[in-house]
Amino acid sequence: MTTIGFIGLGIMGGPMAANLVRAGHTVLGYDLGQARVDQLVAAGGRAAADAADAATADVIITMLPDSPDVEAVALGEGGVLEHAKPGALYIDMSTVRPETARRLAHAAAVKGVRTLDAPVSGGEPGAIEGRLSIMVGGLEGDFEEARPLFEVLGATVVLVGPAGAGQTVKAANQLVVGGTYALVAEALVLLEASGLDGKTGLDVLAGGLAGSRILELKRESMAERRFAPGFRIDLHHKDMGIAVAAARDAEVALPMTGLVAQLVAAARSQGHGALDHSALLKVIENLSGRAPVKE
Amino acid sequence: MTTIGFIGLGIMGGPMAANLVRAGHTVLGYDLGQARVDQLVAAGGRAAADAADAATADVIITMLPDSPDVEAVALGEGGVLEHAKPGALYIDMSTVRPETARRLAHAAAVKGVRTLDAPVSGGEPGAIEGRLSIMVGGLEGDFEEARPLFEVLGATVVLVGPAGAGQTVKAANQLVVGGTYALVAEALVLLEASGLDGKTGLDVLAGGLAGSRILELKRESMAERRFAPGFRIDLHHKDMGIAVAAARDAEVALPMTGLVAQLVAAARSQGHGALDHSALLKVIENLSGRAPVKE
Amino acid sequence: MTTIGFIGLGIMGGPMAANLVRAGHTVLGYDLGQARVDQLVAAGGRAAADAADAATADVIITMLPDSPDVEAVALGEGGVLEHAKPGALYIDMSTVRPETARRLAHAAAVKGVRTLDAPVSGGEPGAIEGRLSIMVGGLEGDFEEARPLFEVLGATVVLVGPAGAGQTVKAANQLVVGGTYALVAEALVLLEASGLDGKTGLDVLAGGLAGSRILELKRESMAERRFAPGFRIDLHHKDMGIAVAAARDAEVALPMTGLVAQLVAAARSQGHGALDHSALLKVIENLSGRAPVKE
Amino acid sequence: MTTIGFIGLGIMGGPMAANLVRAGHTVLGYDLGQARVDQLVAAGGRAAADAADAATADVIITMLPDSPDVEAVALGEGGVLEHAKPGALYIDMSTVRPETARRLAHAAAVKGVRTLDAPVSGGEPGAIEGRLSIMVGGLEGDFEEARPLFEVLGATVVLVGPAGAGQTVKAANQLVVGGTYALVAEALVLLEASGLDGKTGLDVLAGGLAGSRILELKRESMAERRFAPGFRIDLHHKDMGIAVAAARDAEVALPMTGLVAQLVAAARSQGHGALDHSALLKVIENLSGRAPVKE
Known part of the structure; x- marks a missing residue:
């Protein structure tokens, strides 16, 4: 069994680390919040003294909110790359810019540390049940070595390309998800404003070429205006920022993505950041004067 | 068995009329192209002398390219409403503006003619195999009367609301379909421009929350740039015009729909009108300088 | 002096007809509202019995709200083309689709009636003061014949091309105007949300490359949220519909125009139809949660 | 006369520094390119040994390509803040994110260094002729102290708010400029595709409410497809990135800005980065299949 340094024990990282403990691994956890560390210890994990301590493990995993957090923990003073052993495998499972993942991989290579970028989708339930989708960028050998850990955490685990590729696929995923919510919202507003149920x-749409996983899972809650998260607008706003930045870095122009990013930003500005991302519907309704901006 | 006047025996109407013949109905067919009428006769149908002749049947079905065609055939001199018997049931299965369907219903009511708007999705294969999805607007009694005919033509048959409702649902369907193609195209361009396969x-996206019927059916052909129709860009361009008009009539503002309509228009302007609607990919690629405008 | 049949004596048409009377022309006015006809008579004009009566003049001018009105009055029973004398000059000064203007010109030519399309900009004050801008489509000889009348009504009078060209230029004008309002609104919202005055x-922007007639005339009222019309959102919404349709007819894809059309539609849906078009600002503010949807 | 450390002697910074020399100031110039330093010395300036040397002056000015350059020179090892004297005035005239300007101001305040952010518009000719527009963020006292220097460099000099405000106004300016080019391009494509000259x-548009400084200066060159810079697409692409980021930082949603950013990105992706920003026209033409993607 492997010793794993796990940094970032939040809503996602907490249950992921616990699943690794349950699978028999030694997990050395670290988080700025002591309560989260205690929770891991209660689940059978061990407390790392600090990030540097966690970074001495054979495998280091980070699961952090945003690019600057990852850069600080990975590249900063007292951080992962300063303390990791040559030959260690560092897996960042946060969602960050592909560019950040590539910079990290380069910086790590200089120190003899191997890396994988392995963002996930599937949200809190997926993390708890170990049924995440994991999109991995990096070298095949490193991926194969990490696969047993990934299979503890997720149901779908795919190596999609070299360093940064996991983040690129995640960005592509999020732009399609955000855009599909916006389209379903526009369909719903058109139907209702035309006097239909x-x-x-949406039932009809779900059964044909317009069908999607989102229509399958969310059309009822959207039609009934239930927006308990799920995956929060705030996080999707962060992810759309990554998608727009990834397009910029790849030197492509993505007009739909540019518009979806602004609509998700609007959802946040209108005060819906803590709601499920299906609450993009509120922006579309509001645009047509069909709902109040703020509850 | 019912006598059905069927006007418009094209790519869609031809096989639909033939299916009705096969199910035992007397079909009195009419089309401007004599060859199409001959084909129906060869299949066991009968030739109407003109539209007026077809309009004397108990049930009249029209399957025509666009709103002006329907208005001419339904409302014009020598047309359906001039010659239909009071009490006849007139079903327009063309895709037209919801507003056109409502005007038709009113004009028919004045003459004592009952109407249903019943646009379909599923394309030529669906028409041939009798597996169309049929979205119906009108009164429940009329719908129930027509149901046996619809069940010959389609696999999914739903009454979605009063006159015009079938067209509104079709418009909503087409905006979601067009938008989903654009989103998948942007995802694909981002992936490829980032150096990924x-x-x-797209395989990964298809398995998660970004999944859709379009990703399921079309991701392989899109990745390989195969754009044989299927459903042509030209027709989707017509349908996006209807969606934008329907939004206008319903007094709603749909920013995604507005943008998708322009992207589909671009596909047509760039000369891809005869390709499958998945060729929206060519517009997104071209925007990023990744493909020639014209083959 | 010419005898002019003038149909449509509303906010624009009323003062225009009065200006023609003042310039010494015999104006035979018609409007569905008797009060408006009376007002023209009080100003020295004459009352036509009906549209057909007005259509017997040497020059016929129509100034009507929208394409269907123009089609009804020009092409309908008892309308202009039915009653105009061969050789008469029919000038439609309404803002309609370029396509409508071209169809009118063809229908008129068949009857030996000459036409010009001559939409205006400059609003009610321009109509009253005879300082409109007039964009004319048609033949040069007809334009020269009409020029003395146009010079009574407007300060800038330009022949921009053949039949329909006046309407195309008007459409281009309105898409630039609507889009500029949206851009200035976004600049203002960004400035204010960043804590600036x-x-x-906007003063700085007005002085540089971002400068525009709109920044010059409207930045103060926009910053102070004064939206008394001016040119109403409802009319600009109509005009954006024409711009989108003109793009469709010309087989071009205009993404900015498509988005502006939806933003103007939103202004109307949110209840601001009677405000000045600079009230597009309310849509942009509202999108960012910075203003109530309805007062 | 003041001693000024001037870091960044490129296309803009070179002539600006030379103008300060000409006005009688002692200018201690630094650039990574020795030839540029030599040119300043030939014009009467003095060569700084390195950035640290230039940073010891009473007033330090930086004029650098992008945010990371400014951050490196200002905050990095051997940089401005490490070597500036307490009480020195540091003016960054580069165009960067408002957020970067604010971070710089905070970091400087800790060291007792005063700052102004003072981005410019007006391009190379404005820099050479000392006719730039300068948008300044910072404290009034510092602005008044710097005013004599600004008046050497520019014709319009405005204090628009506290630290970062100059950059916010610049961002607002660039989004309006980019958007106006896109609108004029769409108008032109619509006119030409409709068969007009x-x-x-555009002459007609320039004279009315659609009028703008861009129509005034660029309509002829755009109609004739002359795109010699001027201000390059590459730089406008950088600036749209700043505008989108500024909107994000200010928590507003700007749909037009989001779309313009993608259209400018398209111009760059299509290979027009070195052309004038009016070459946005090529993207709009190309979208409608009216021009080749690459020359």
């Missing part, structure tokens, strides 16, 4: 109309 | 990346 | 920031 | 149509 929105749910009945 | 597009197909592998 | 909006007016001071 | 583009120049004639």
Whole structure:
């Protein structure tokens, strides 16, 4: 069994680390919040003294909110690369810019540390049940070595390309998800404003070429305006920022993505940041004067 | 068995009329192209002398390219409403503006003619195999009367609301379909421009929350740039015009729909009108300088 | 002096007809509202019995709200083309689709009636003061014949091309105007949300490459949220519909125009139809949660 | 006369530093390119040994390509803040994110260094002729102290708010400029595709409410497809990135800005980065299949 340094024990990282403990691994956890560390210890993990301590493990995993956090923990003073052993495998499972993942990989290579970028989708339930989708960028050998750990955490685990590729696929995923919510919202608003029952109309769409996982899972809650998260607008806003930046770095122009990013930003500005991302519907309704901006 | 006047025996109407013949109905067919009428006769149908002749049947079905065609055939001199018997049931299965369907219903009511708007999705294969999805607007009694005919033509048949509702649901369907193609295209361009294998990346998306019927059916052909129709860009361009008009009539503002309509228009302007609607990919690629405008 | 049949004596048409009377022309006016006809008579004009009566003049001018009105009055029973004398000159000064203008010109030519399309900009004050801008489509000889009348009504009078060209230029004008309002609104919202004084920031923009007639005339009222019309959102919404349709007819894809059309539609849906078009600012503010949807 | 450390002697910084020399100031110049330093010395300036040396002056000015350059020179080892004297005035005239300007101001305050952010518009000719527009963020006292220097460099000099405000106004300016080019491009494409002479149509627009400084200066060159810079697409692409980031930092949603950013990105992706920003026209033309992607 492997010793794993796990940094970032939040909503996602907490249950992921616990699943690794449950699978028999030694998990050396670290988080700025002591309560989260205690929770891991209660689940059978061990407390790292600090990030540097966690970084001495054979495998280091980070699961942090945003690019600057990852850069600080990975590249900063007292951070992962300063303390990791040559030959260690460092897996960042946070969602960050592909460019950040590539810079990290280069910096790590200089120190003899191997890296994988391995962002996930599937949200809190996926993390708890070990049923995440994991998109991995890096070298095949490193991926194969990490695969047993990934299979503890996720149901779908795919190596999609070299360093940064995991983050690129995640960015592509999030732009399609955000855009699909916006399209379903526009369909629903058109149906209702035309005097139809929105749910009945979306039922028909769900059964044909317009069908999608989002229509399958969310059309009822959207038609009934239930927006308990799920995956929060705030996080999707962060992810759309990554998608727009990834497009810029790849030197492509993505007009739909540019618009979706602004609509998600609007959802946040209108005060819906803590709601499920399906609450993009509120922006579309509001644009047509069909709902109050703030509850 | 019912006598059905069927006007418009094209790519869609031809096989639909033939299916009705096969199910035992007397079909009195009419089309401006004599060859198409001959084909129906060869299949066991009968030739109407003109539209007026077809309009004397108990049930009249029209399957025509666009709103002006329907208005001419339904409302014009020598047209359906001039010659239909009071009490006849007139079903327009063309895709037209919801507003056109409502005007037709009113004009018919004045003459004592009952109407249903019943646009379909599923394309030529669906028409041939009798597996169309049919979205119906009108009164429940009329719908129930027509249901046996619809069940010959389609696999999914739903009454979605009053007159015009079928067209509204069709418009909503087409905006979601067009938008989903654009989103998948942007994802693919981002993946490829980032140096990844597009197909592998889309495979991952297809398995998660970004999944859709379009990703399921079309990701392989899109990644390989195969754009044989299927449903042509030209037709989707017509349908996006209807979606934008329907939004206008319903007094809603749909920013995604507005943008998708322009992207589909671009596909047509760039000369891809006869390709499958998945060729929206060519517009997104071209925007990023990744493909020639014209083959 | 010419005898002019003038159909449509509303906010624009009323003062225009009065200006023609003042310039010494015999104006035979018609409007569905008797009060408006009376007002023209009080100003020295004459009352036509109906549109057909007005259509018997040497020059016929229509100034009507929208394409269907123009089609009804020009092409309908008892309308202009039915009653105009061969050789008469029919000038439509309404803002309609270029396509409508071209169809009118063809229908008129069949009857030996000459046409010009001559939409205006400059609003009610321009109509009253005879300082409109007039964009004319048609033949040079007809334009020269009409020029003395145009010079009574407007300060800038330009022949821009053949039949329909006046309407195309008007459409181009309105998409630039609507889009500029949206851009200035976004600049203002960004400035204010960043804690700056909006007016001071716009002053700087007005003096440089970002400068425009709209910044010159409207930045103060926009910064102070004064939206008394001026040119109403409702009319600009109509005009954006024409711009989108003109793009469609010309087989071009205009993404900015498509988005502006939806933003103007939003202004109307949110209840601001009777405000000045600079009230597009309310849509942009509202999108960012910075203003209530409805007063 | 003041001693000024001037870091960054490129296309803009070179002539600006030379103008300060000409006005009688002692200018201690630094650039990574020795030839540029030599040129300043030939013009009467003095060569700084390195950035640290230049940073010991009473007033330090930086004029650098992008945010990371400014951060490195200002905050990095051997940089401005490490070597500036307490009480020195540091003016960054580069165009960077407002957020970067604010971070710089905070970091400087800790060291007792005063700052102004003072981005410019007006391009190379404005820099050479000392006719730039300068948008300044910072404290009034510091602005008044710097005013004599600004007046050597620019014709319009405005204090628009506290630290970062100059950059916010610059961002607002660039989004309006980029958007106006896109709108004029769409108008031109619509006119030409409708068979009109583009120049004639734009002349009419320039004279009315659609009028703008861009129509005034660029309509002829755009109609004739002359795109010699001027201000390059590459730089405008950088600036749209700043505008989108500024909107994000200010928590507002700007749909037009989001779309313009993608259209400018497209111009760059299509290979037009070195052309004038009016070459946005090539993207709009190309979208409608009216021009080749690459020359």
